Amino acid sequence: PTVYLNGQYLPLDQAKISVLDRGFLFGDGIYEVIPAYAGRLFRLPEHIDRLEASLKSIRLNSPHSREQWAGILEPLLEPGQDQYIYLQITRGVAPKRDHAFPEHIEPTVFAMCSPIVPLSGRDSGVKAITLDDTRWALCHIKAITLLANILLRQNAVDQGCTEAILVKDGYVTEGAASNIFAVLDGILVTPPKGEEILPGITRDVILELARTNDIPYSEDIISLEALKTADEIWLTSSTREIIPVVELDSEPVSDGKPGPVWQKMHQLYQEFKK
Numbered sequence: 001p002t003v004y005l006n007g008q009y010l011p012l013d014q015a016k017i018s019v020l021d022r023g024f025l026f027g028d029g030i031y032e033v034i035p036a037y038a039g040r041l042f043r044l045p046e047h048i049d050r051l052e053a054s055l056k057s058i059r060l061n062s063p064h065s066r067e068q069w070a071g072i073l074e075p076l077l078e079p080g081q082d083q084y085i086y087l088q089i090t091r092g093v094a095p096k097r098d099h100a101f102p103e104h105i106e107p108t109v110f111a112m113c114s115p116i117v118p119l120s121g122r123d124s125g126v127k128a129i130t131l132d133d134t135r136w137a138l139c140h141i142k143a144i145t146l147l148a149n150i151l152l153r154q155n156a157v158d159q160g161c162t163e164a165i166l167v168k169d170g171y172v173t174e175g176a177a178s179n180i181f182a183v184l185d186g187i188l189v190t191p192p193k194g195e196e197i198l199p200g201i202t203r204d205v206i207l208e209l210a211r212t213n214d215i216p217y218s219e220d221i222i223s224l225e226a227l228k229t230a231d232e233i234w235l236t237s238s239t240r241e242i243i244p245v246v247e248l249d250s251e252p253v254s255d256g257k258p259g260p261v262w263q264k265m266h267q268l269y270q271e272f273k274k
């Protein structure tokens with residue numbers, strides 16, 4: 001496969017960066033994951049908006065204009081395929097290791113494309129556990145520094161679960177690599193945007209679909225207690241779309257099957273992404 005690195009398209013095994021890259025030494029960078037359906041980038045302007053917001057939050061100037069990104073990413077796509085682009089920008093290669101920003105360095109820009117493989121078992125639902133949200137205070141930045149998320153996800157996998165649902169001060173924030181929705185008393189609820197969660201693009205699509213299809217919804221905090229009695233729980237992301245959770249902390253969610261609101265939203269999403 002061909003990847004993009006700093007202006008060049010290269011075979012994967014020829015794409016190399018310095019060990020002094022601040023992404024490698026410090027995790028000093030941000031990323032995006034952008035799905036493409038039938039070879040077309042999905043919600044590109046929204047992903048670029050979030051990319052620019054992440055860059056601004058870490059005080060990195062965008063190395064390319066909004067218009068340039070599509071031209072950089074599109075050559076990586078295979079025509080007609082469902083794939084996702086991973087795009088990463090780090091602060092770049094500095095002459096020495098020093099926490100403070102180095103002067104006069106160029107960001108490192110890397111992008112690659114992978115097939116979207118639907119999560120096995122998605123249609124029958126997955127298991128999740130709740131864990132204390134041990135991440136940092138700026139979770140709205142799509143930072144490559146993902147050690148807490150990795151440990152949380154692995155803890156879930158070690159317990160036979162697909163995702164860790166994170167809880168901060170008694171309230172649910174999101175999954176280790178996904179946003180969360182719950183159906184509570186017939187209303188689709190997802191936590192509001194803020195520094196505690198990543199503003200998911202899939203999350204926004206779902207809220208838009210709820211609005212245009214008269215599905216009652218609200219952006220509101222969800223206590224762990226409320227989650228435990230939810231009629232439905234979903235996890236959402238660009239690579240996995242909408243996944244129903246049918247078992248939470250070893251207890252069935254409702255009757256232990258994906259619910260009717262998920263069925264409906266899943267169908268709407270499949271239509272919408274075409």
Ligand code: PDD
Nearest residue numbers: 033176177178179198200201202237238
């Ligand atoms: N993760 N919250 C977190 C912490 C995430 O890492 C992700 C996505 C989301 C969902 O955002 P979106 O709908 O824009 O994909 C929410 C990506 C897919 C990843 O890290 O691979």
